[in-house]
């Protein structure tokens with residue numbers, strides 16, 4: 001869900017901030033790296049297993065000036081920023097990414113790709129969702145394709161998305177956390193048989209960090 005009026009956002013000078021915090025990236029290619037997370041509110045995809053449901057309703061998170069969060073991010077020891085949500089591409093992100101770049105920060109995006117791109121990123125993690133598939137432009141922007149696997153039938157979904165990304169895009173399968181004990185053996189066997197894929201596990205959940 002997102003229905004924050006554009007004029008309130010002032011073209012992206014303000015954004016509905018859920019939280020910002022310093023932690024360790026737990027997923028995908030950058031797993032294990034310290035990074036400052038900026039989580040924006042609002043998502044209209046509605047994944048049943050979403051672990052950020054509290055971020056879905058942007059009305060709960062009044063827009064804040066981006067300089068507020070950019071200042072905190074720049075003061076952090078890590079020089080890498082993860083912009084996540086919710087679905088960050090609901091909003092015009094160019095002002096935010098320009099301000100982060102001006103501070104010399106590396107910018108990573110986590111997105112479902114279901115809304116038009118804005119902003120400049122050093123790394124785009126595209127995590128496609130069947131309920132609201134990515135727009136075509138998202139496949140060309142992806143540095144990393146991260147497909148959540150809840151059941152064996154999701155392997156076909158993963159392959160259909162992999163067929164659309166660029167040749168240098170890294171491919172990850174990630175067990176859905178609530179069924180990971182059951183589904184992980186199937187993912188292990190799939191990746192062994194299809195070695196172009198890698199496995200992403202949510203290591204932050206094992207470390208009990210956000």
Ligand code: SF4
Nearest residue numbers: 043045046047050086
């Ligand atoms: S796209 Fe992401 S934030 Fe939105 S419902 Fe799905 S998992 Fe949650």
